[in-house]
Amino acid sequence: xxxxxxxxxxxxxxxxxxxxxxxxxxxxxxxxxxxxxxxxxxxxxxxxxxxxxxxxxxxxxxxxxxxxxxxxxxxxxxxxxxxxxxxxxxxxxxxxxxxxxxxxxxx
Amino acid sequence: xxxxxxxxxxxxxxxxxxxxxxxxxxxxxxxxxxxxxxxxxxxxxxxxxxxxxxxxxxxxxxxxxxxxxxxxxxxxxxxxxxxxxxxxxxxxxxxxxxxxxxxxxxxxxxxxxxxxxxxx
Numbered sequence: 065x066x067x068x069x070x071x072x073x074x075x076x077x078x079x080x081x082x083x084x085x086x087x088x089x090x091x092x093x094x095x096x097x098x099x100x101x102x103x104x105x106x107x108x109x110x111x112x113x114x115x116x117x118x119x120x121x122x123x124x125x126x127x128x129x130x131x132x133x134x135x136x137x138x139x140x141x142x143x144x145x146x147x148x149x150x151x152x153x154x155x156x157x158x159x160x161x162x163x164x165x166x167x168x169x170x171x
Numbered sequence: 172x173x174x175x176x177x178x179x180x181x182x183x184x185x186x187x188x189x190x191x192x193x194x195x196x197x198x199x200x201x202x203x204x205x206x207x208x209x210x211x212x213x214x215x216x217x218x219x220x221x222x223x224x225x226x227x228x229x230x231x232x233x234x235x236x237x238x239x240x241x242x243x244x245x246x247x248x249x250x251x252x253x254x255x256x257x258x259x260x261x262x263x264x265x266x267x268x269x270x271x272x273x274x275x276x277x278x279x280x281x282x283x284x285x286x287x288x289x290x291x
Contacts, residue, residue: 065233098277100216107266107284108208108216113277151216158221158230158275160206165215 066090066154070163076171081142085166087135087152096156099128099137102165103148111150112137142168173197173280175267180285187257187289193250193267193282200248201225204270206278207241207252209263209287219265220252224273235261257289 067090077083087097095115100108110119112128115135125140139146147170152163179191193205207219220241222229229241240253250267264284270276 100278102216107281108278109281110277110279113271113279119279149215153216153218153278155270155275155277158204158223158228159232160218160221160275162208162216162218 068163093156175282177282177285191252205250206268211263
């Protein structure tokens with residue numbers, strides 16, 4: 065099975081900061097990579113699919129890039145609503161897997 | 172509007188069984204793969220199982236293989252997860268999610284989750 069490794073596991077940042085979260089796949093997955101945001105007590109929300117496609121309604125300060133095994137999620141200017149946990153997910157086959165998550169906290 | 176509503180969670184003893192349901196609306200159910208994802212208390216997301224829109228193909232995580240079975244009733248727009256031989260470590264919120272493609276895909280829509288607690 066494909067293992068997904070996210071870094072960092074936790075991140076402290078301030079409103080207005082630019083932040084980047086990295087996800088590495090244990091084998092090549094082309095661009096079959098999604099990013100999700102989750103707030104406490106809520107279901108995850110899709111932000112980006114196919115590595116770089118913004119889902120409908122997602123603010124343009126979110127962006128995704130990468131292919132093969134290395135991927136990044138960037139938030140260009142953090143807003144108060146962005147403090148949450150973020151997960152990458154590979155869906156190269158029907159057997160999907162998630163990264164362990166990154167908790168983004170206010171500095 | 173896509174809606175996914177899980178039900179069937181609850182408290183069960185180790186070794187017991189539960190059947191989760193996910194009632195879907197707002198889209199053509201048989202055109203998209205459906206999924207189960209779980210999240211243990213304070214932990215990350217874990218993919219559990221996926222079934223294609225036709226119900227012909229499915230995959231299940233090794234951690235639950237042989238104990239959990241995914242299925243659909245396309246006439247009732249409902250996804251199921253039959254969970255047998257439950258273990259304490261199966262305690263989690265279980266989410267159903269709709270993929271964006273027929274066989275598998277990104278999880279575009281999620282239900283609100285249903286809590287399964289396995290304890291004696």
